[in-house]
Amino acid sequence: MFQQILFTQLRWTRTLILSMAVFTFAVPMLAWNIGGDNTNLAPLAMINGFSMVGPMLVIAAWTLGFLLAALPWGADSQSRHVYALSLPIPWERYVGLRFSAGALTLLIPTISLLLGSLLVLAMIDLPGSLRAYPVSLALRFFLGTLLAYSASFLLQYVAGRRAPMVLLIILVAGLGSFVAVAVFNRTDIVERVVDLLVQWPGPLSIFASEWKLVDV
Amino acid sequence: MSERLSLRTVLRPGRRTAVVFALALCSAAASTTPLAAQAPDATSSLSPQTATAGASPTASDLRAQRWEKERLATARKDSLEAIAKAADAEFTELLSAGGRSVRIRPGSLTEREQTAIVDGLERADARLRARFGEDLSIFRDTLRWKAWYAPSWKLRVFELNVGQAMHVGGSQRDLWRGPTAEAIESVALTQAVRNFIDRVPTLQRLTGGDFSLSVGDGRFARAGRELALSWASAGRRCAAGSVAACRAVITVRPNARNLTLYFEPSDYRAVVTSGQLPTDADSVLFASRRRCLAGSDSACVNVIPALGKIPDPFSGGLRATLVHHALEMGGMSALARLRERQSETDPLAVLSHVAGVSEDSLLRSWQVRVSERVAAERYSPGRDALAAFGWTALVLVGALRRKP
Numbered sequence: 001m002f003q004q005i006l007f008t009q010l011r012w013t014r015t016l017i018l019s020m021a022v023f024t025f026a027v028p029m030l031a032w033n034i035g036g037d038n039t040n041l042a043p044l045a046m047i048n049g050f051s052m053v054g055p056m057l058v059i060a061a062w063t064l065g066f067l068l069a070a071l072p073w074g075a076d077s078q079s080r081h082v083y084a085l086s087l088p089i090p091w092e093r094y095v096g097l098r099f100s101a102g103a104l105t106l107l108i109p110t111i112s113l114l115l116g117s118l119l120v121l122a123m124i125d126l127p128g129s130l131r132a133y134p135v136s137l138a139l140r141f142f143l144g145t146l147l148a149y150s151a152s153f154l155l156q157y158v159a160g161r162r163a164p165m166v167l168l169i170i171l172v173a174g175l176g177s178f179v180a181v182a183v184f185n186r187t188d189i190v191e192r193v194v195d196l197l198v199q200w201p202g203p204l205s206i207f208a209s210e211w212k213l214v215d216v
Numbered sequence: 217m218s219e220r221l222s223l224r225t226v227l228r229p230g231r232r233t234a235v236v237f238a239l240a241l242c243s244a245a246a247s248t249t250p251l252a253a254q255a256p257d258a259t260s261s262l263s264p265q266t267a268t269a270g271a272s273p274t275a276s277d278l279r280a281q282r283w284e285k286e287r288l289a290t291a292r293k294d295s296l297e298a299i300a301k302a303a304d305a306e307f308t309e310l311l312s313a314g315g316r317s318v319r320i321r322p323g324s325l326t327e328r329e330q331t332a333i334v335d336g337l338e339r340a341d342a343r344l345r346a347r348f349g350e351d352l353s354i355f356r357d358t359l360r361w362k363a364w365y366a367p368s369w370k371l372r373v374f375e376l377n378v379g380q381a382m383h384v385g386g387s388q389r390d391l392w393r394g395p396t397a398e399a400i401e402s403v404a405l406t407q408a409v410r411n412f413i414d415r416v417p418t419l420q421r422l423t424g425g426d427f428s429l430s431v432g433d434g435r436f437a438r439a440g441r442e443l444a445l446s447w448a449s450a451g452r453r454c455a456a457g458s459v460a461a462c463r464a465v466i467t468v469r470p471n472a473r474n475l476t477l478y479f480e481p482s483d484y485r486a487v488v489t490s491g492q493l494p495t496d497a498d499s500v501l502f503a504s505r506r507r508c509l510a511g512s513d514s515a516c517v518n519v520i521p522a523l524g525k526i527p528d529p530f531s532g533g534l535r536a537t538l539v540h541h542a543l544e545m546g547g548m549s550a551l552a553r554l555r556e557r558q559s560e561t562d563p564l565a566v567l568s569h570v571a572g573v574s575e576d577s578l579l580r581s582w583q584v585r586v587s588e589r590v591a592a593e594r595y596s597p598g599r600d601a602l603a604a605f606g607w608t609a610l611v612l613v614g615a616l617r618r619k620p
Contacts (some may be wrong), residue, residue: 044445044447047445092616095615095616096612096616099612099615127452127456128452128455128456129443129444129445129452129453129455129456130444130445130452133595136595139597140597143597143600143601143605144604146604146608147604147607147608150607150608150611150612151611153611153615154611154614154615157615157618158614158615158618200599200600200603201599201602201603201606202603203603203607205600205603205604206597206600206601206604208600215594215595216440216441216444216445216455216590216594
């Protein structure tokens with residue numbers, strides 16, 4: 001059963017997964033090239049480059065996670081979930097399998113990022129004062145995509161067809177409250193909310209610090 | 217009648233400072249205008265050959281430009297002094313706190329804010345006593361406390377003016393909310409020692425005025441990062457544990473003659489990128505520079521001696537952590553020992569005397585401290601992974617509870 005669901009998941013999202021895998025494989029090389037203009041020291045170039053490419057990787061993780069949950073839901077939703085409901089398994093199990101299949105496909109761009117990082121690291125000499133973090137970077141990318149995927153999955157499977165509307169309401173409410181707080185000069189409330197989100201154990205804590213392949 | 221009223225409104229105490237400031241600024245502008253007006257004259261008086269030369273000004277042109285800059289700087293300094301004098305006239309009320317006097321503008325602060333200032337300064341004095349002994353006479357300074365309402369931001373803005381420089385206390389949040397005892401304590405404490413450090417020319421040069429007594433561990437971690445990520449190999453070698461490299465980082469400023477102390481041949485391209493050739497350098501040098509940037513090490517070696525000035529790869533803040541470390545090692549008698557060597561020119565000799573240990577021991581202990589702080593702040597994904605999996609499980613449970 002899981003194999004079948006994984007197969008459909010891969011079929012519906014293969015273009016997205018493959019293009020993201022190519023992108024994540026190229027990211028370390030891209031960082032080296034971007035940062036390489038200022039100095040001929042490869043590790044420092046890598047650090048400079050990742051300060052620019054790192055945020056791109058974060059955005060890619062969010063986009064991948066969100067789309068990876070939205071695309072299969074869209075396909076299921078178009079057929080009014082006939083396929084899912086006709087299967088001889090309870091709905092909860094089906095959702096669990098669908099979630100696991102999607103989460104498993106996240107490994108493809110993650111492994112691709114790891115391989116790209118290892119390839120670049122094999123080409124440079126690190127001085128004693130610096131260290132490489134290929135596994136840590138890949139793990140953070142995986143966790144970032146997993147979080148975005150989970151959030152999108154929850155939105156789709158709880159709000160159903162109203163998901164875009166709910167998302168819009170959440171965004172407008174968030175922005176509105178930020179504006180209201182700024183107008184009434186209570187920026188401390190915004191700071192507290194942001195702290196709750198990005199500081200451990202907040203849901204966005206994985207995105208809080210910079211994503212780097214080489215660091216001290 | 218209406219005229220008298222409007223005049224009175226303009227000259228209300230709150231606006232008087234603004235008027236004085238405006239007048240001072242006008243006088244500054246008036247003093248700088250003739251200089252600005254002279255600029256085209258100076259250009260037009262150049263000989264035809266010089267004018268056609270365009271891109272390469274002669275030595276006399278450069279001298280004239282330098283003089284003009286100096287005159288502008290003097291005019292600006294004069295006007296700033298006038299503004300400061302005018303501001304002083306407004307700060308007539310004195311708050312006494314911990315043996316200090318704080319000048320404030322009458323009626324500008326609430327009772328609570330005045331109490332916070334007094335509390336903060338008393339706490340700062342207590343900490344100075346605990347750290348450097350009972351004699352605080354070396355820290356005496358005149359403080360001015362400013363508070364005003366900024367209508368465009370709908371906020372009250374607070375500033376603590378210590379000696380010549382203006383400082384705002386604590387974080388941005390403290391600034392907007394008004395003076396808190398913690399913010400005052402932090403500013404007063406730092407400024408007291410900083411003013412003293414600034415009176416020792418060697419340390420003033422070493423830190424570039426970027427000294428803070430309330431240095432947290434984060435400052436040491438930043439210093440460690442600065443060393444490890446430096447484009448000068450001396451920094452990277454120091455971060456890796458070489459005391460000789462740390463000595464070079466602290467005592468030497470890079471120039472074309474001491475290049476090997478700071479840089480390896482692999483750094484030369486970065487040196488040429490950071491330094492600038494004089495505008496009147498010949499085209500051969502510019503061609504060498506291009507070849508150097510394209511990857512030729514021998515071209516870099518030719519260009520470096522011609523660079524006017526090689527920028528210092530390390531900040532004053534980094535070197536200030538060594539001052540902080542030496543003061544901590546020196547304990548209660550650190551400042552007294554610093555006074556003994558106030559005129560010494562070798563910063564490492566001064567600091568090792570302050571710390572009461574040899575120069576190598578001081579550098580080694582500083583390097584170890586910096587490395588430990590870097591290691592402590594190194595990112596470890598374990599905790600974040602736990603949080604991410606926790607949130608994912610929560611989300612999955614939520615998704616499982618609803619059917620289409």
